[in-house]
Amino acid sequence: xxxxxxxxxxxxxxxxxxxxxxxxxxxxxxxxxxxxxxxxxxxxxxxxxxxxxxxxxxxxxxxxxxxxxxxxxxxxxxxxxxxxxxxxxxxxxxxxxxxxxxxxxxxxxxxxxxxxxxxxxxxxxxxxxxxxxxxxxxxxxxxxxxxxxxxxxxxxxxxxxxxxxxxxxxxxxxxxxxxxxxxxxxxxxxxxxxxxxxxxxxxxxxxxxxxxxxxxxxxxxxxxxxxxxxxxxxxxxxxxxxxxxxxxxxxxxxxxxxxxxxxxxxxxxxxxxxxxxxxxxxxxxxxxxxxxxxxxxxxxxxxxxxxxxxxxxxxxxxxxxxxxxxxxxxxxxxxxxxxxxxxxxxxxxxxxxxxxxxxxxxxxxxxxxxxxxxxxxxxxxxxxxxxxxxxxxxxxxxxxxxxxxxxxxxxxxxxxxxxxxxxxxxxxxxxxxxxxxxxxxxxxxxxxxxxxxxxxxxxxxxxxxxxxxxxxxxxxxxxxxxxxxxxx
RNA sequence: GCCGCGUUCGUCUAGGGGUCUAGGACGCUGCCCUUUCACGGCGGUAACACGGGUUCAAAUCCCGUACGCGGUACCA
Numbered sequence: 001x002x003x004x005x006x007x008x009x010x011x012x013x014x015x016x017x018x019x020x021x022x023x024x025x026x027x028x029x030x031x032x033x034x035x036x037x038x039x040x041x042x043x044x045x046x047x048x049x050x051x052x053x054x055x056x057x058x059x060x061x062x063x064x065x066x067x068x069x070x071x072x073x074x075x076x077x078x079x080x081x082x083x084x085x086x087x088x089x090x091x092x093x094x095x096x097x098x099x100x101x102x103x104x105x106x107x108x109x110x111x112x113x114x115x116x117x118x119x120x121x122x123x124x125x126x127x128x129x130x131x132x133x134x135x136x137x138x139x140x141x142x143x144x145x146x147x148x149x150x151x152x153x154x155x156x157x158x159x160x161x162x163x164x165x166x167x168x169x170x171x172x173x174x175x176x177x178x179x180x181x182x183x184x185x186x187x188x189x190x191x192x193x194x195x196x197x198x199x200x201x202x203x204x205x206x207x208x209x210x211x212x213x214x215x216x217x218x219x220x221x222x223x224x225x226x227x228x229x230x231x232x233x234x235x236x237x238x239x240x241x242x243x244x245x246x247x248x249x250x251x252x253x254x255x256x257x258x259x260x261x262x263x264x265x266x267x268x269x270x271x272x273x274x275x276x277x278x279x280x281x282x283x284x285x286x287x288x289x290x291x292x293x294x295x296x297x298x299x300x301x302x303x304x305x306x307x308x309x310x311x312x313x314x315x316x317x318x319x320x321x322x323x324x325x326x327x328x329x330x331x332x333x334x335x336x337x338x339x340x341x342x343x344x345x346x347x348x349x350x351x352x353x354x355x356x357x358x359x360x361x362x363x364x365x366x367x368x369x370x371x372x373x374x375x376x377x378x379x380x381x382x383x384x385x386x387x388x389x390x391x392x393x394x395x396x397x398x399x400x401x402x403x404x405x406x407x408x409x410x411x412x413x414x415x416x417x418x419x420x421x422x423x424x425x426x427x428x429x430x431x432x433x434x435x436x437x438x439x440x441x442x443x444x445x446x447x448x449x450x451x452x453x454x455x456x457x458x459x460x461x462x463x464x465x466x467x468x469x470x471x472x473x474x475x476x477x478x479x480x481x482x483x484x485x486x487x488x
Numbered sequence: 489g490c491c492g493c494g495u496u497c498g499u500c501u502a503g504g505g506g507u508c509u510a511g512g513a514c515g516c517u518g519c520c521c522u523u524u525c526a527c528g529g530c531g532g533u534a535a536c537a538c539g540g541g542u543u544c545a546a547a548u549c550c551c552g553u554a555c556g557c558g559g560u561a562c563c564a
Contacts, residue, residue, distance in 0.1 A: 008564045043563055108562075122489050125560050158562055176493070185491045185560085193562040200564050224492055224559040245493085248557065252499075256557080287500095290513090294501060298512045317494095317501080320557055324499050327514045337527090373527040433523095448523040460525035 001033030003215045005059075005066070006204070008040045009051035012270035013058040015323075016219060016249045016257065019288040023246060023316070024217050025064045026289070029308035033214075037069030038207060039080045042197045052080075058271035062281050063304060068211075076211040081203045088198035091206050091236070092159045092191055096139075100235035101191055103157045104128075104138035105150055111136075127187035130165045159192035161201075161228060161235075169227040174215070174244035174313040181227040189228050201225060205232045208241055217244045217313070220320075244313050247292050250320045257323055267325055278377040279328070283335040287328045291321050301334055329376050336375060341368045348378050356388035366470040370462040384461065387470065390479050391457025394487065398449075398459035403487055407450040411484040414447055415477050424473045426465035433465075454483030 005021040007013065028035040037059070039052055056071065068074025078084060095101035106114075111128060114135060118126035126132065133140060138160070139147045151157065163186045170180030191202040198206070208216060223245045233240040251257045252265055262269045268277060274284055282303055290300065294317075295310045336344070345365035352364050367387040375381065385391075417436050421428055433451075437444055452464055455476065461467070468476050 006564095010564070040564070046563065104562095111562090120489085124489055127560075156562095160562095173493095179492075181492070187560080190562045195562080197562095199562070204564095219558090220493070221558055221564090227492095247494080250557075254556070290500065292500090296502080298502080300500095300513060319494050321501095322499060324514070327500065330514055333527095371526095374525075430523095444523055452524065458525090462524095462526080464523060 001028065001031045001214050002036060002212050003028050003033060003217060004036040004038050004208070004211065004213050005064075006038040006040050006207075006218075007055050008043065008046075008200075009048055009055065010043065010046040011048055011051055012054045012272050015269055015271060015274070015288070017055075018058065018062060018064075018271050018284075019249065019291060020217065020219055020246060021059060021064050022062070022285055022288055023293070023311075025066075026304075026308050026311035027215060027217065027313065029304075030311045034068060035064075035066045036074065036076070036211060036213070037066040037079060038211070039070055039082075040200060040203065041080060041082045042200065042203050044195065044197065054270075054272060058275075061275055062271070062285055081198070081207065084203070084207070085197065087210065088192070088203055088206055089196070092198070092202060095161070095191070095232075095235060096159060098235060099162065101159050101161050102139040102188075103147060103151070104133075104136060104160050104188075104190075105142075105155055105157050106137050128160070129163060129187045130184070133160075133188055156194040158190045158194050160188040161191055161231065163188055163228075163231060169230050171226065171230055171240065171243055173223075173226075174242055175247075175316045176223075176245060176318055179223065179226070181224075183227070183231070186227050186231070189225075191232075201228050201232065205229050205236075205238075209233070209236075209238045213241050215242045215244060215313075217246065220245045220248050244316070247317055248320045249291060250322045252322050252324065254322065262323075265325075267323055278379050280332055280335040280339075283331040284328070286335070287331045291323070292317050301331075333376050336378065337372055341365050341372065344368045344372075344378050344381075348381050351379060351382060352388065355382055356385065359388060363470065370466050370470065374462070384456075386456040386458070386461070387467065390475070390482065391455070394453055394457045394483065395459055398453060399487060402449050402459070403453070404446065407446075408484040408488040410442075410447050411450050411454060411480045414451065415480045415484070418473065418477060418480075421473070424469060426463075426469040429468050430465045450483070451480065454480045 003024040005024045007017050025035050027033065039055075041047060041052070052070070059066070066072065068076060069079045092101065096103065114128070114132055115126045118132065128136065142150070163183055165184040167183040168180050169183055169186070170178060173179050189201055190199050192198055226243060226245075230240055249257050251261045251267070255261055257267070257269065259269050268274050285304060286302055286307075289302070289307050293311070293315055295302070295307070296315055342361075342365050345361055345368050348368070349361060349364050352359055364381075367384065368381055370387065371381055371384050414433065414436065417432060418429065421432055433447065434444075437447060448464060449459070452461065453459065455467060455471065471479075
């Protein structure tokens, strides 16, 4: 089994593209096959210089490694279509020779004019097809000599697929079953553009054939051009690979997850944006895998290996799926909590230093341990500034509501109690505090709240005693005293 | 318009004729845990698009309608 992910470097890798790559990867791993990356850069007008690098970087971040492709090589290279022009030309010529394709010399104005002539309410988008090709300037309407003369003269031309009406083109799709089209509805697709480069359709089938791709897994937007591909395979006497068209990822409101549409709803579209937001690659992959596929049981948290061990195309859904950012967040939380706190600390250390100054890895790890249950992203550690610096203000509402007349005195009293503590750890602090509460017959809340507020400035937060241990005795006493004075 | 694909809780889905008074997850929500908040645990909320068939029996099969999505480029 050989599969490929064939992105076009016309922009940064899209989240939907990553899912397509993932499904290809999973299928290959599941069957011990080969995963190929092929860059489909046949459109010079839409070429984006750093897009290929972005695709490479994004796949690498996600951990989707390929056995063959640009940079790593392979027996079927080159893997950039711009470097395979000669082969497409050869195949195009072969198709013309076989009478399956023809030269066309029409200018875009002439094509527009033809479309204008045929446009009606019932036929808003006329095609260049069996119905109209005989009114056009092509090797079907021109004499052989004329065609040769134009070619020799260097006139611009395109090569078009000759689609005969009256045939039914059908194929088995691995996720949709039998799909069939009437060839009448297929136009004489351009195979070679006037710049000499192939269109997607030609390059795609040539490469899939030459690279011995066995399974084509791509988005549903390709479903309606598949008959063209089947016709091409047939014309060349090649057998078509197994097709599998994935349901599209839709926006939460149902429409297409276009860049504009998505951004309006706060959904990142490029993988690069997910990286910047701090998503865990495993979480994103896990989420994406389940967007259109399921393992057939209730398991949701699965790493790449686990998914690869059970992946199959027949468990891929057929209906479009809506993107749910909240569920992605949940996945990210799950993955974050499964991570080693030291690793997280190491990764956020620069952020902490940048924001709060020079803290030790140990201190940051302690902060992470306190905060992990309430973080969605690693960077959320910054939402607890009080683990690094004294609060500069106290939450007004809480002060008004819960800061009692004796709170300051209590703070002072407990301060001196803590002062005498010989070992400063969460358990000792807790024991000390609770002992005094009992001795003085106080309510636990009457002291817990003032302490928390003095330490964090906020009415809620992570475990109080753990936090006190992390901050250290001096810092805790200083903050308590400060609040006692300021809020008196 | 035409062609294609699709349609189970708000969302992702299980389900492939009887075991479905339709299961799981996210979300929302109640209770419990608890020094707060969060986490967690235990509950709750909520769906077979509609209409015809076929069948003893349909969420499951067939047809139609509606709706959604995709395509209709010398873009991929």
